[in-house]
Amino acid sequence: xxxxxxxxxxxxxxxxxxxxxxxxxxxxxxxxxxxxxxxxxxxxxxxxxxxxxxxxxxxxxxxxxxxxxxxxxxxxxxxxxxxxxxxxxxxxxxxxxxxxxxxxxxxxxxxxxxxxxxxxxxxxxxxxxxxxxxxxxxxxxxxxxxxxxxxxxxxxxxxxxxxxxxxxxxxxxxxxxxxxxxxxxxxxxxxxxxxxxxxxxxxxxxxxxxxxxxxxxxxxxxxxxxxxxxxxxxxxxxxxxxxx
Amino acid sequence: xxxxxxxxxxxxxxxxxxxxxxxxxxxxxxxxxxxxxxxxxxxxxxxxxxxxxxxxxxxxxxxxxxxxxxxxxxxxxxxxxxxxxxxxxxxxxxxxxxxxxxxxxxxxxxxxxxxxxxxxxxxxxxxxxxxxxxxxxxxxxxxxxxxxxxxxxxxxxxxxxxxxxxxxxxxxxxxxxxxxxxxxxxxxxxxxxxxxxxxxxxxxxxxxxxxxxxxxxxxxxxxxxxxxxxxxxxxxxxxxxxxxxxxxxxxxxxxxxxxxxxxxxxxxxxxxxxxx
Numbered sequence: 001x002x003x004x005x006x007x008x009x010x011x012x013x014x015x016x017x018x019x020x021x022x023x024x025x026x027x028x029x030x031x032x033x034x035x036x037x038x039x040x041x042x043x044x045x046x047x048x049x050x051x052x053x054x055x056x057x058x059x060x061x062x063x064x065x066x067x068x069x070x071x072x073x074x075x076x077x078x079x080x081x082x083x084x085x086x087x088x089x090x091x092x093x094x095x096x097x098x099x100x101x102x103x104x105x106x107x108x109x110x111x112x113x114x115x116x117x118x119x120x121x122x123x124x125x126x127x128x129x130x131x132x133x134x135x136x137x138x139x140x141x142x143x144x145x146x147x148x149x150x151x152x153x154x155x156x157x158x159x160x161x162x163x164x165x166x167x168x169x170x171x172x173x174x175x176x177x178x179x180x181x182x183x184x185x186x187x188x189x190x191x192x193x194x195x196x197x198x199x200x201x202x203x204x205x206x207x208x209x210x211x212x213x214x215x216x217x218x219x220x221x222x223x224x225x226x227x228x229x230x231x232x233x234x235x236x237x238x239x240x241x242x243x244x
Numbered sequence: 245x246x247x248x249x250x251x252x253x254x255x256x257x258x259x260x261x262x263x264x265x266x267x268x269x270x271x272x273x274x275x276x277x278x279x280x281x282x283x284x285x286x287x288x289x290x291x292x293x294x295x296x297x298x299x300x301x302x303x304x305x306x307x308x309x310x311x312x313x314x315x316x317x318x319x320x321x322x323x324x325x326x327x328x329x330x331x332x333x334x335x336x337x338x339x340x341x342x343x344x345x346x347x348x349x350x351x352x353x354x355x356x357x358x359x360x361x362x363x364x365x366x367x368x369x370x371x372x373x374x375x376x377x378x379x380x381x382x383x384x385x386x387x388x389x390x391x392x393x394x395x396x397x398x399x400x401x402x403x404x405x406x407x408x409x410x411x412x413x414x415x416x417x418x419x420x421x422x423x424x425x426x427x428x429x430x431x432x433x434x435x436x437x438x439x440x441x442x443x444x445x446x447x448x449x450x451x452x453x454x455x456x457x458x459x460x461x462x463x464x465x466x467x468x469x470x471x472x473x474x475x476x477x478x479x480x481x482x483x484x485x486x487x488x489x490x491x492x493x494x495x496x497x498x499x500x501x502x503x504x505x506x507x508x509x510x511x512x513x514x515x516x517x518x519x520x
Contacts, residue, residue: 053405078405085399089268090453103406105394107456133453 003031004066006157006189007052012060014047021047022058023212029157032186036204036220037193043211045193046081049159052191053078065156074103077150081161081193083142085134093129093137093145097121100149120148124178140171147178151188160192164199172196179203200224245478248431251367252470252488254379255428256440260466261386262424263445264459265417268397273326274314274418275441277333278425279434281310285426286359287340291347296355297371297430304378304426310336311422315415362433362485364474371430378427385420393417394455432485440466443492450499465495 005028012025022044029035039045051058054073064072091105097117098106106113114130121127126144129137137145143163150158163179164172176199182188183203192199200207200220207224208217216223259275266275285306289299310332317328358366367375386393392413395403400410421441428437448461473488480487 055401055404073405074407078402080401083399084401086268086397089398090449090455090458091398092453095454099395099398100402100406102391103408104391105398105455107391 005029005063006031006033006065007191008061008063009048009052010061012048012051012058012062014044014051014056014058016047016056020212022051025060025210025214027208027214027217029189029191031156032189034183034190034192034203034205036200036207037191037210038195038200038207038223039210039215045210046161048210049078049161049191049193052076052159075153075155075157077153077155077158079143079147079150079158079160079163081165083146087135089134091134093117093121093126093132093134093148096134096145097149097152100152116152117148120152121145123151124148125174138171139166140168140174143167143171143175144178147175151182155188157189157191160190162193162195164194164196172198176202245365245474247367247369247372248364248484249471249474251372251375251431252364252474252484253467254376255424255431256444256466256470256488257463258379258382258386258424259428259437259440260444260462261383261459262417262421263441264448264455264462265386265393265397266421266441267445267449268455271325271329272438272442272446273329274311274421275425275438277314277329278307278311278422279429279437280333281336281422282307282426282429283359283434284310284336284338284340284343286429287343290351291343293351296358297368297374300371300374300426300430303429304423306336307422307426308419311418312415315418319411319414358433360433360435361483362429362431362436364431364484365478367431375427375431378423382420382424382427385416389413389416389420390459432488436485436489439489439492443489443496444469447492447496447499450496450503465492469495 007029009028010026012022013020014022025048037045037048047056050056052062052069053076054069062069065075094109094114094117095106097120098109098113101113101116118127118130121130121144124144124147126141126148129141129145132141134145147163163175167175179192179199180202183190192203194200204220206218207220209215209223216226263275266272282303285303286299288306289302290296292302294302314325314328314332317323317332318325321328355363392403392408395406395408396410396413404410425437425441428440432440444462444466445458447465448458451461452458469488469491473491474484477484477487
């Protein structure tokens with residue numbers, strides 16, 4: 001029996017303040033598939049991820065792992081671009097990861113939970129971070145910690161929003177390598193929002209170009225052969241020249 | 245003295261525990277605002293003919309409604325919390341002042357000093373029972389909600405993804421803060437109750453890097469300061485509320501100084517003990 005599609009979205013629409021952010025967006029992500037989502041700034045990429053997670057109201061249908069979205073959302077990991085956490089919150093990386101495991105903030109971390117957190121941090125090359133206060137982490141370290149948080153429950157689908165943003169060269173290399181390892185294992189499907197050509201080259205099974213609507217979708221090479229799309233996707237250019 | 249000690253410990257512990265979240269969420273103005281808003285409820289109770297003690301029972305739902313209104317105004321208008329608090333507490337306080345004036349001329353005089361600074365040493369059996377019940381219920385509620393409150397305080401979006409009902413929890417938190425503040429206004433007064441909420445929590449945050457330890461430390465500090473401050477005020481024959489607050493202030497100053505020394509040693513590359 002084949003595994004169900006990780007995500008099937010049909011006719012998704014999101015409107016905010018009278019402005020259409022997403023319009024008639026339909027896409028699917030197969031089990032173990034890495035879909036890179038490209039598009040200009042303001043094109044609705046982050047909103048799409050949030051609509052899948054139920055963080056913004058939307059119309060249309062969303063199915064996760066063959067079931068209604070509400071039933072499947074607990075099995076989706078999420079690495080947001082903008083980290084909205086309280087940076088002065090007194091907590092360690094271990095507590096951050098365990099909170100995702102338990103779906104509650106831990107009063108005390110149990111030995112088995114700490115072991116699991118250590119294992120998942122090792123996967124993202126962040127084992128040394130386990131007892132570090134969150135307030136002491138660099139940008140790259142924060143990304144690793146939050147990626148570990150997103151992966152701790154072995155989600156069959158993760159949503160990753162601009163993972164390389166605000167990282168230095170070394171940090172980008174490291175994180176890209178981690179995502180490439182994840183992609184190679186074929187156990188986890190992903191939607192990766194990115195402006196980085198290297199991300200597409202190294203990890204994408206498929207690419208979709210979103211600018212309020214899905215403008216193109218297919219194998220990375222096929223989509224990116226269009227020079228206009230390529231320029232717009234990787235330069236974060238304005239979308240007006242695409243004739244909306 | 246025993247009644248005062250029990251009332252002070254119960255109210256203080258409840259203030260300190262909720263205070264950890266008040267401080268973490270940057271809502272220190274909330275406790276000040278709700279204490280002043282409680283004055284409106286007390287004024288209403290006195291106008292309706294209730295005694296000073298009984299009017300606190302009217303102040304409790306009144307202040308809870310003001311707290312919920314702060315939440316509703318903030319969510320619907322997008323105003324920052326301090327603005328929503330500022331508007332509602334000013335209006336409530338003004339209402340209390342007006343209602344006090346509207347009382348019949350032959351009404352019993354109001355002990356304004358007790359209202360503003362509390363009368364811990366004058367706590368009656370009835371007031372003690374009410375304080376123990378209210379503080380006990382608040383402590384239990386915060387203890388039961390602690391892990392969800394902590395998660396929502398850390399990151400509301402991630403907490404929501406984990407199934408925490410963030411909006412509902414915010415209203416529950418506001419209502420609990422109102423209940424704790426009103427319970428404590430009777431003992432330490434409108435002016436000083438926010439000190440019971442803020443200072444132990446702020447001190448605990450200086451001393452530890454874990455929220456759970458900060459919660460325990462805040463309660464411990466408050467309980468110790470209440471006991472020592474009450475005894476000192478009794479033997480020195482001075483007001484108990486201000487004595488306790490001054491003691492808390494001294495502990496905060498000491499924690500700040502110790503933290504400053506640790507930061508200097510860190511900068512000089514010395515080996516530091518592990519975080520508390």
